[in-house]
Amino acid sequence: MAVSVKDVAAAASVSVGTVSNVLNRPDKVAPDTVARVQAAIDRLGFVRNDAARQLRAGRSRSIGLVVLDSANPFFAEVARGAEERAAADGLSVLLGNSDQSPEREAAYLDLFREQRVNGVLVTPSGLDPAAVRRLTDAGVPVVLVDAAFAGGEVASVAVDDVEGGHLAAQHLLAQGRRRLAFVGGPRGIRQVADRLAGARRALEAVPDATLEVIEQGALTVLHGRRAGEDIARRRAEDRPDAVFCANDLLAVGVLQGASILGEIRVPEDLALIGYDDIDFAQSTVVPLSSIRQPAREIGASAVELLLETMADAAAAPASPRSPRQVRFRPELVVRASSGG
Ligand code: RIB
Numbered sequence: 001m002a003v004s005v006k007d008v009a010a011a012a013s014v015s016v017g018t019v020s021n022v023l024n025r026p027d028k029v030a031p032d033t034v035a036r037v038q039a040a041i042d043r044l045g046f047v048r049n050d051a052a053r054q055l056r057a058g059r060s061r062s063i064g065l066v067v068l069d070s071a072n073p074f075f076a077e078v079a080r081g082a083e084e085r086a087a088a089d090g091l092s093v094l095l096g097n098s099d100q101s102p103e104r105e106a107a108y109l110d111l112f113r114e115q116r117v118n119g120v121l122v123t124p125s126g127l128d129p130a131a132v133r134r135l136t137d138a139g140v141p142v143v144l145v146d147a148a149f150a151g152g153e154v155a156s157v158a159v160d161d162v163e164g165g166h167l168a169a170q171h172l173l174a175q176g177r178r179r180l181a182f183v184g185g186p187r188g189i190r191q192v193a194d195r196l197a198g199a200r201r202a203l204e205a206v207p208d209a210t211l212e213v214i215e216q217g218a219l220t221v222l223h224g225r226r227a228g229e230d231i232a233r234r235r236a237e238d239r240p241d242a243v244f245c246a247n248d249l250l251a252v253g254v255l256q257g258a259s260i261l262g263e264i265r266v267p268e269d270l271a272l273i274g275y276d277d278i279d280f281a282q283s284t285v286v287p288l289s290s291i292r293q294p295a296r297e298i299g300a301s302a303v304e305l306l307l308e309t310m311a312d313a314a315a316a317p318a319s320p321r322s323p324r325q326v327r328f329r330p331e332l333v334v335r336a337s338s339g340g
Contacts, residue, residue: 004321005048005311011040015304015310017089023314028090046315062092063306064112064120065145066105069187069219070097072249073278074236074295075123078145082121089307090255091118100189100218102126113138119306121145121299126188129153141309145302146293147190148325155309155323157302161191164291164330165198168244168273171289171332173206175339177242181212183227183254184246185219192219192246195275199244212240221244224253231270232261239271242338248274248281251288255337272337287335294328301326 005023009016014037021029022037029037040046063086067075083093094117096108102125109131112120119141122132132142132154141155149155172180182199184192196213203209214230216223224245231239231254243258245251251274258264258272266272266286274281277292305324312320334340 003044003315005046005309005315007044008037008046008114011044012037015307017304017307018184020307020311020314021089025090027141029138048276060116061065061090062094062115063303064094064108064115064117064122066096066098066108066112066120066122066145068098068100068123068125070095070099072219072247072276073280074247074276074293077278077295078123078299078302081296081301082303083299083318084296084304085300091303098123098125100125100186102128106131109135113140116140119143119310121302123147139313141306141313143302143306143309145238152323152325153258153303155325157298157305158324159298161194161330162198162201162257164293165195165244165276166332167198167332168195168275168291169199169202169211171334171338172242172244172271172273173202173209175242175267175271178206178209179212179240179242180209181214181226181231181243182246183214183216183243183250185216185223185250186309187215189219195244195246214245216250217261219250220251221249221256224250224255225257226253228254228261229251229258230257232258232264236263238267239264243270243272245272245274247289248276248278248290250274251337252280252284255284255286255288266337267339271339277331277333282335284337286337289335289338289340290333292331292333294331298328299326 005019007018026034053177098105106123123146187193214227273289275291277290281288281290
């Protein structure tokens with residue numbers, strides 16, 4: 001099998017980005033590193049494919065990133081991680097916001113293709129595989145962020161959201177809560193569906209527990225507030241004793257809405273947990289428990305994966321490797337809102 005850039009990187013104990021720099025901009029690399037990489041190239045008999053490199057030569061020094069909701073601090077952190085990693089390789093990040101609209105998402109993917117970016121990162125809203133294929137057929141690598149295609153035909157970086165939902169519900173059950181509610185967005189958003197599935201799995205182990213689903217049109221503070229006010233207007237016996245929100249923005253809204261009539265105390269009457277662990281979660285009036293996603297690491301890993309894919313495309317190995325699927329573990333962060 002042809003020697004890949006990744007093999008050269010491993011042999012020289014450097015990143016694939018450094019090998020790419022030695023191949024394309026050796027003046028930007030320390031002489032001893034150039035020598036070490038060149039020695040590995042010679043030793044392994046690595047042969048680069050100049051056709052792919054020449055195709056890329058006309059490309060802008062940028063990466064496209066399409067996020068679901070640029071107003072959500074989670075995606076701001078993902079973008080920051082991506083920018084920091086891309087800058088290390090002299091690349092800039094062009095940011096687009098699909099606002100959960102498949103049409104806007106497709107328009108950005110086409111725009112980035114026309115802009116001849118080096119690669120595209122996308123947190124899909126309703127990603128059409130054909131839209132991805134238009135990019136990859138044009139020689140533009142794609143990495144899915146915070147999602148994955150079932151068949152694994154595109155590289156991806158994400159957190160196991162089923163495990164995250166399970167962690168959240170299990171924590172509320174461990175606090176003795178039994179009337180749970182899940183406040184989420186459209187179930188068509190894979191992250192929402194997986195978090196709910198994980199919560200349902202946790203309840204299987206507790207027969208006397210129930211889970212009510214309160215679906216909202218989007219995952220924003222305003223939609224969470226509406227859900228919280230709905231709960232506050234109910235008779236006490238009709239209210240849940242714990243709420244798991246599909247993200248922290250919803251949880252901040254539920255905290256505001258549930259407290260508005262002054263009858264519900266969090267966590268005494270209503271335990272509350274969100275998802276993402278955005279910076280704001282720890283500074284709410286009742287600090288929020290949450291399921292942490294390593295947002296900045298997700299962004300940086302997505303760029304690393306994209307550089308690897310770009311470098312492999314440049315080397316054009318006879319038998320290309322399967323696209324890598326990177327999975328981070330979610331982490332339970334317990335604070336006052338769930339009794340921590
Ligand atoms: O966009 C909805 C949610 O999905 C975000 O809050 C983040 O959790 C992402 O995974």
